[in-house]
Amino acid sequence: MSMFEPNKEFIGKLQSCISEKNDHGTLQLLEGLHAADIAELYNELDVEEAKYLYLLLEGEKAADALMELDEDDREELLESVPSEIIARHFVDNMDTDDAVELIRELDEDEQEEVLSHIEDVEQAGDIVDLLKYDVDTAGGIMGTEMIIVNEEWSMPECLKEMRNQAEEMENIYHIYVVDEDNKLKGIFPLKKMITSPSVSRVKHVMVKDPISVKVDTPIDEVSHVFERYDLVAIPVIDSIGRLVGQITVDDVMDEMIEQSERDYQLASGISQDVESSDNVLVQTSARLPWLVIGMIGGLSNSVILGKFESFFATNPKMALFIPLIGGTGGNVGIQSSAIVVQGLANKTLNISKIWVQVIKEAAVALINASMISLLVFLYNWFMFGTNTVTYSVSISLFAVVMFASIFGTLVPLTLERFKIDPAIATGPFITITNDIIGMLIYMGVSSLLS
Amino acid sequence: MSMFEPNKEFIGKLQSCISEKNDHGTLQLLEGLHAADIAELYNELDVEEAKYLYLLLEGEKAADALMELDEDDREELLESVPSEIIARHFVDNMDTDDAVELIRELDEDEQEEVLSHIEDVEQAGDIVDLLKYDVDTAGGIMGTEMIIVNEEWSMPECLKEMRNQAEEMENIYHIYVVDEDNKLKGIFPLKKMITSPSVSRVKHVMVKDPISVKVDTPIDEVSHVFERYDLVAIPVIDSIGRLVGQITVDDVMDEMIEQSERDYQLASGISQDVESSDNVLVQTSARLPWLVIGMIGGLSNSVILGKFESFFATNPKMALFIPLIGGTGGNVGIQSSAIVVQGLANKTLNISKIWVQVIKEAAVALINASMISLLVFLYNWFMFGTNTVTYSVSISLFAVVMFASIFGTLVPLTLERFKIDPAIATGPFITITNDIIGMLIYMGVSSLLS
Numbered sequence: 001m002s003m004f005e006p007n008k009e010f011i012g013k014l015q016s017c018i019s020e021k022n023d024h025g026t027l028q029l030l031e032g033l034h035a036a037d038i039a040e041l042y043n044e045l046d047v048e049e050a051k052y053l054y055l056l057l058e059g060e061k062a063a064d065a066l067m068e069l070d071e072d073d074r075e076e077l078l079e080s081v082p083s084e085i086i087a088r089h090f091v092d093n094m095d096t097d098d099a100v101e102l103i104r105e106l107d108e109d110e111q112e113e114v115l116s117h118i119e120d121v122e123q124a125g126d127i128v129d130l131l132k133y134d135v136d137t138a139g140g141i142m143g144t145e146m147i148i149v150n151e152e153w154s155m156p157e158c159l160k161e162m163r164n165q166a167e168e169m170e171n172i173y174h175i176y177v178v179d180e181d182n183k184l185k186g187i188f189p190l191k192k193m194i195t196s197p198s199v200s201r202v203k204h205v206m207v208k209d210p211i212s213v214k215v216d217t218p219i220d221e222v223s224h225v226f227e228r229y230d231l232v233a234i235p236v237i238d239s240i241g242r243l244v245g246q247i248t249v250d251d252v253m254d255e256m257i258e259q260s261e262r263d264y265q266l267a268s269g270i271s272q273d274v275e276s277s278d279n280v281l282v283q284t285s286a287r288l289p290w291l292v293i294g295m296i297g298g299l300s301n302s303v304i305l306g307k308f309e310s311f312f313a314t315n316p317k318m319a320l321f322i323p324l325i326g327g328t329g330g331n332v333g334i335q336s337s338a339i340v341v342q343g344l345a346n347k348t349l350n351i352s353k354i355w356v357q358v359i360k361e362a363a364v365a366l367i368n369a370s371m372i373s374l375l376v377f378l379y380n381w382f383m384f385g386t387n388t389v390t391y392s393v394s395i396s397l398f399a400v401v402m403f404a405s406i407f408g409t410l411v412p413l414t415l416e417r418f419k420i421d422p423a424i425a426t427g428p429f430i431t432i433t434n435d436i437i438g439m440l441i442y443m444g445v446s447s448l449l450s
Numbered sequence: 451m452s453m454f455e456p457n458k459e460f461i462g463k464l465q466s467c468i469s470e471k472n473d474h475g476t477l478q479l480l481e482g483l484h485a486a487d488i489a490e491l492y493n494e495l496d497v498e499e500a501k502y503l504y505l506l507l508e509g510e511k512a513a514d515a516l517m518e519l520d521e522d523d524r525e526e527l528l529e530s531v532p533s534e535i536i537a538r539h540f541v542d543n544m545d546t547d548d549a550v551e552l553i554r555e556l557d558e559d560e561q562e563e564v565l566s567h568i569e570d571v572e573q574a575g576d577i578v579d580l581l582k583y584d585v586d587t588a589g590g591i592m593g594t595e596m597i598i599v600n601e602e603w604s605m606p607e608c609l610k611e612m613r614n615q616a617e618e619m620e621n622i623y624h625i626y627v628v629d630e631d632n633k634l635k636g637i638f639p640l641k642k643m644i645t646s647p648s649v650s651r652v653k654h655v656m657v658k659d660p661i662s663v664k665v666d667t668p669i670d671e672v673s674h675v676f677e678r679y680d681l682v683a684i685p686v687i688d689s690i691g692r693l694v695g696q697i698t699v700d701d702v703m704d705e706m707i708e709q710s711e712r713d714y715q716l717a718s719g720i721s722q723d724v725e726s727s728d729n730v731l732v733q734t735s736a737r738l739p740w741l742v743i744g745m746i747g748g749l750s751n752s753v754i755l756g757k758f759e760s761f762f763a764t765n766p767k768m769a770l771f772i773p774l775i776g777g778t779g780g781n782v783g784i785q786s787s788a789i790v791v792q793g794l795a796n797k798t799l800n801i802s803k804i805w806v807q808v809i810k811e812a813a814v815a816l817i818n819a820s821m822i823s824l825l826v827f828l829y830n831w832f833m834f835g836t837n838t839v840t841y842s843v844s845i846s847l848f849a850v851v852m853f854a855s856i857f858g859t860l861v862p863l864t865l866e867r868f869k870i871d872p873a874i875a876t877g878p879f880i881t882i883t884n885d886i887i888g889m890l891i892y893m894g895v896s897s898l899l900s
Contacts, residue, residue: 001659001660001661001662002661002662002663002664003661003671003674003675003678034661034678034679036678036679036680037678040678047537061740068678070699091576129475137872158796159644162644163644163645166641166644166645167645171641171682172640172641172644173682184715186479190640190643191616191619191621191622192624193640193643193644195613195616195617209451210451211451211452211453211484212451212452213452214452221453224453225453226642226666226703227703227704228484228486228490228518229486229706230485230486230700230703231623232623232682232699238869240888249682249703250680250681250701250800251565251701253676253677253680253699253706254677255716256706256707257677257706260707260710260714261792262712264710264713264717264788264792265788267714267717267788267789268717268785268787268788268789268876269781269784269785270785270788270789274789275789275792275793275798276789276790276792276793276797276798276799276807277641277793277798277799278539280810280813280814281816282806283789283810283814284814284817285820287782287785287818288817288821290781290785291778291781291782291785291818291822291851292821292825294777294778294781295774295778295822295825295826297773297777298749298771298773298774298775298777298778299774299778299826299829301770301773302770302771302773302774303770305769305770305772305773306767306770309766309767309769309770311765311766312763312766312767312769313762313763316759316760316761316762316763316766316769317756319755319761319762319766319768319769319772320751320752320753320755320756320836321748321752321761322755322769322773322776323747323748323750323751323752323772323773323776323885323889324745324749324751324752324770325748325756326772326773326776327744327747327748327751327776327780327881327882327885328741328744328748329880330739330777330780331719331740331741331744331878331881332741334718334719334878335719335720335737335740335741337718338714338715338719338720338860339717339718339720339724339725339733340725340726342711342714342715342725342726343725343726344729346707346711346725348725348726348727349726349727357726360729360730360733363730364730364733364734364737365736366739367601367730367738368737368741370731370733371738371741371742372742372745375742375745376745376749379749401741406454416859417706423656426718427784428781428784431777431780431781431881435773439773
């Protein structure tokens, strides 16, 4: 089976089944579709059609499909659904990590109402506990559904218990082994079930001292651990080593994709999570802020250049090189900051080595600055001879490249040190700042030389 | 166990063990370390030390650690290692997907030599077959190590065979079920081993018609399938449905990270894969090309502005707004192209809906253009009154925002249509182009109005 792509005919049939309230026909059309495929249909339906569909679906599929939706779509769909139905039809059929994600998206009053309607008291308790963890930490994305066995158990005991626990689970990645205090002692790979089924005790076949994360480990570090050790699931322990949850690779993948999309958008001057499918107003409100900041930057430049207005009257050639100097500063600054932001994200750059990076960056800048200002000097010399503009343009370019490189390196490093996401320092911020500094340098050098 | 971070003391001990050729001490230090941790040590050692270490390690660990290195580091390490040792010490201990990755990195003569030294003829045959697939397709990253059972087998037969096959495998994600022609019929989830061990035939418990990809499915589509269906492994089939390989989530994760880093770098004007840890020359050569293109753009602008040099002499105020107009065009263009590039990457934007996107973009642009040019008009009116510059700046800004938005949307969509990576259209390319067009519009409008 390959990936499901809904065609117009399918959508048409589905819509007519829905409009006729043909429950049987609707369910028949959706039969065999994965929850993620059902979620894909959301954009093709209006909210009322989608609501009918999600409430008609059998609980587990409905819950899965709901969690495959984008956050905005999910909010829209649930807007007029009563808390009791959210709890009984959706949350009751979810793993705790999904339930926590969903409940976090509701407003406070609704959170309590939904929690009070959850049927399984134990699950409700787990969810309340999970809600306490910070959303950016391992605790905030972990689930509590795991198969757990005791290290002292014999294999038949263990198998029996595994059978009991496994019934309720969709996927099994690992079987976790704990001691009588619930402290994590090992992992029992499913492979061992095949290769050594007749060993006496769990603790003799388990893999001891497995890689784990703490509840308060930040999510980006969790992703990094998955990536380094090629994991599919990781146990989460509390401060005294007790097993409290599990994070699976699909959740980490979602986090990684969201993070890289966020970084990319920040670098492109788009200030909130926005998709090409969003409407015109959402798009505008995501983009206008940086454009206005850019506009203020541009107007500031007009003030700076205004102080030297008489220069342009007497030597109008100076105006011709404004775009070159501003543009070069912007390009250099973005390169430098991107190298730092990426290095910090993939942990190849260590914040303790800040000066090593700055010195290296200065060396790169020195070569680039020399090359660019030499080439421009040769061009201007050929075109205009050795007048003031020829000199001041090349000297300014040299200074701008040096400054923009070091500035582009220092700003994200400084933000990181103050625990602010360094990615906000890329893109328009660096371009606009370097544009202004470029003009200051150009005007400064020109007034010194004239 | 949490993530391993080597400290100075550890590195010191390791280096002294290596310099004393103390095999036993070296191995003792590395005992218990994951292959990925050993790979982390590479940057702390010189090449000769690292080579000693990798050749000393037991084959499987050495092979795993080698494949955890960056491509450049791996190349450096293997540079003076004879083909026979590459084959016997490393490739013989690898899964076929890793072996193919390694062999692809060697030059042609060395490829053949290494292949001829592989001990297991069947593995060598698999590798030669895998090398035929395009590196950007499912076939190019799949491995052939899988547990395969026949749909007609009884459970005891199946278990016996599984035990045989599982011995050689590091991880087991799924057990694949085929018919007598080796056509993929289903997946046998390991969970079933626990929950229904006594069923008569494999085909009665398998999950039928599992999601699969074809050997020629492009990698970005493979990632998308993993992401949509939250998979940990996917079977790969040939054109007539025979099972030929398996792709696992860790390989897909690596691909996704590389792709997002590549896009980010392209958007930042860095032209080849470069890390903050690379040396000054590598960094310079990755960055200078875009800076030179930017310089040519800037000089082109000076030529355009040069045609209007007399304008600046008579009306020097015009020069003050050059950075505003160029900068705004650049900012708008990057936003528009980023929305398209991201939409294409995460498949929320369909190329068949190109005109929908362009019209939506035009609507967003209309609002942004009106806002920005109105604000600037009010500012200039207040500062300078209603002279020619006040009018021409605002009219130009309006035109530049409209143009840059539509251009920023159309360029990546056009590239995508011609199967060129749309990400190259972001960043400096868009900024430089829009800067030039901005100047043309500004000068054009100004000469019409004066």
